Amino acid sequence: MTRIEASCSPRVLEVLAHKVHQHLGIDFSAERRPDLLRRLQLLAMEQHIEDFSGWLQALAFADWDAAQVQALIPAFTVGETYFRRDAEALDWLARQHLGALLARRRLAGQRSLRLWSAGCCTGEEAYSLLFLLDELLGREADTWSLELLASDINTAFLARAEQGLYGANAFRRNDSAFRRRHFQAEGRLWRVRPAWRGRIRFIPYNLADGLQPCPMQGADLILCRNVLMYFSPPRAAAVLHRLLGSLSRDGLLLLSAVEAGIATQAGFTGTWAGCNYALASAARGGVRPASGAPAEAGPAPAWVPPGAPATRARKIPRPRAVVLSQPAEPAAAHAAGPEQLWQQAQRDLSSGHSPAARETLRRYLACAGLSHAQQHQACLQMARSWADQQQLDEAQDWLQRALALEPASMPAHWLQAQLAQQRGENQAALLALQRVLYLEPGFILGYFLQARLLSASGRARASDKALRVCRQLLEEQADDAPLPQGDGMSCAQLLRLCEQLLEERSACPSP
Numbered sequence: 001m002t003r004i005e006a007s008c009s010p011r012v013l014e015v016l017a018h019k020v021h022q023h024l025g026i027d028f029s030a031e032r033r034p035d036l037l038r039r040l041q042l043l044a045m046e047q048h049i050e051d052f053s054g055w056l057q058a059l060a061f062a063d064w065d066a067a068q069v070q071a072l073i074p075a076f077t078v079g080e081t082y083f084r085r086d087a088e089a090l091d092w093l094a095r096q097h098l099g100a101l102l103a104r105r106r107l108a109g110q111r112s113l114r115l116w117s118a119g120c121c122t123g124e125e126a127y128s129l130l131f132l133l134d135e136l137l138g139r140e141a142d143t144w145s146l147e148l149l150a151s152d153i154n155t156a157f158l159a160r161a162e163q164g165l166y167g168a169n170a171f172r173r174n175d176s177a178f179r180r181r182h183f184q185a186e187g188r189l190w191r192v193r194p195a196w197r198g199r200i201r202f203i204p205y206n207l208a209d210g211l212q213p214c215p216m217q218g219a220d221l222i223l224c225r226n227v228l229m230y231f232s233p234p235r236a237a238a239v240l241h242r243l244l245g246s247l248s249r250d251g252l253l254l255l256s257a258v259e260a261g262i263a264t265q266a267g268f269t270g271t272w273a274g275c276n277y278a279l280a281s282a283a284r285g286g287v288r289p290a291s292g293a294p295a296e297a298g299p300a301p302a303w304v305p306p307g308a309p310a311t312r313a314r315k316i317p318r319p320r321a322v323v324l325s326q327p328a329e330p331a332a333a334h335a336a337g338p339e340q341l342w343q344q345a346q347r348d349l350s351s352g353h354s355p356a357a358r359e360t361l362r363r364y365l366a367c368a369g370l371s372h373a374q375q376h377q378a379c380l381q382m383a384r385s386w387a388d389q390q391q392l393d394e395a396q397d398w399l400q401r402a403l404a405l406e407p408a409s410m411p412a413h414w415l416q417a418q419l420a421q422q423r424g425e426n427q428a429a430l431l432a433l434q435r436v437l438y439l440e441p442g443f444i445l446g447y448f449l450q451a452r453l454l455s456a457s458g459r460a461r462a463s464d465k466a467l468r469v470c471r472q473l474l475e476e477q478a479d480d481a482p483l484p485q486g487d488g489m490s491c492a493q494l495l496r497l498c499e500q501l502l503e504e505r506s507a508c509p510s511p
């Protein structure tokens with residue numbers, strides 16, 4: 001089942017995209033159709049479906065009940081998460097929101113708090129919140145009533161969250177003291193210590209289902225991060241309305257940075273909360289007056305960065321500013337539009353002002369009406385900027401977001417290969433290179449890196465083969481042609497290097 005695209009009619013694909021959007025809120029509009037097909041292909045392979053096009057047709061024209069939706073969910077949900085993700089934002093929360101909120105509640109004699117991790121995945125976010133609150137409450141913790149809800153559409157993720165058993169990947173940004181404090185070793189895995197077990201209520205809940213009431217009302221804090229970025233703008237806006245309506249008077253909703261633009265486009269203005277974006281409760285005037293669900297049509301043309309296909313943006317109502325209790329940063333009401341911000345970021349990047357460029361890109365991401373392709377470009381630049389400064393974890397985070405937005409982006413997989421190589425993970429780098437070369441078979445540097453990695457893994461013959469492909473591609477180039485993605489290196493320079501390496505190898509062949 002390698003070439004299934006040809007066997008799927010555009011009409012069937014359109015119906016499937018519509019159904020996925022209707023049931024899951026996920027956006028597979030025109031330019032994302034190949035991604036939809038790829039995901040369905042993977043699912044069909046997992047389920048050993050032989051007649052792929054027949055299966056697609058049946059799927060397109062069937063009624064999707066809850067069981068059918070659940071069966072499809074693994075194809076459409078991304079299980080990327082880890083403990084204390086976006087730690088800067090959690091620190092902001094403790095400093096700017098929770099500390100003051102706890103003090104107010106204490107004074108009022110109301111020692112209770114309601115928190116909700118919406119789109120909690122395998123539970124890392126919810127546990128991180130619980131650990132943070134216990135730390136803030138210290139010895140008082142027993143005298144408080146904490147209601148911590150964590151929901152997700154993927155029941156397999158929820159089952160893992162209930163188990164509270166995690167591998168090294170979940171701790172990728174945490175020191176061992178954090179792990180020892182909250183977890184106990186169990187074979188090669190780590191289980192949440194009893195003090196924190198059973199304190200979070202994990203429930204299935206589909207955020208895209210507007211008919212289901214929100215499972216928590218009067219929430220003091222909702223984290224809904226890296227979830228709505230996959231939704232269509234109208235559906236994301238509708239979810240935002242419902243989440244904001246579920247907050248308590250003091251409540252706050254936290255989105256990831258890449259989702260700031262969704263809020264702006266939906267007519268909400270928040271504030272930067274470390275590297276996240278915070279929106280205050282409707283009851284505090286944080287949202288425009290409820291006038292029903294946002295309109296789902298009426299897009300206006302958006303500005304498009306070079307090389308990015310455009311989608312249409314919705315016309316937005318004028319957003320109202322939100323004043324949070326102790327704003328750490330100015331609200332994101334910027335005079336500059338997306339085009340100016342994008343150009344500014346490019347200038348900052350080319351003059352080596354990385355922090356300024358990242359700040360500008362962050363503001364750019366908060367602009368209304370950006371297409372997925374535009375968000376992807378910005379996330380990729382964020383990732384490159386962190387990678388240039390050897391901040392590989394930060395780079396990886398932004399790269400994940402870029403890939404989630406455009407899974408078939410060759411430059412993103414190329415960066416993935418480079419990051420994996422820098423971490424010394426040769427197999428992961430080779431896997432990423434396979435994708436690079438599948439997406440762009442003539443990408444010269446890809447073969448060169450592949451040759452180096454294969455040689456480092458002791459696969460001399462395969463390495464020589466990659467090097468020879470590299471040489472052949474270089475011989476087809478003009479001598480003074482710059483090497484694509486080669487940082488100023490010319491094709492002729494790399495050709496000399498290739499020839500030298502091949503000569504050395506033929507002089508002393510590997511056993």
Ligand SMILES: C[S@@+](CC[C@H](N)C(=O)[O-])C[C@H]1O[C@@H](n2cnc3c(N)ncnc32)[C@H](O)[C@@H]1O
Nearest residue numbers: 077081119121152153154206207208225226227
């Ligand atoms: C990338 S993870 C983010 C996890 C966590 N919030 C974080 O930031 O680390 C996205 C999660 O959203 C969930 N999700 C996707 N669509 C959903 C929907 N319609 N309703 C509820 N959860 C959904 C996925 O199952 C997945 O667990």
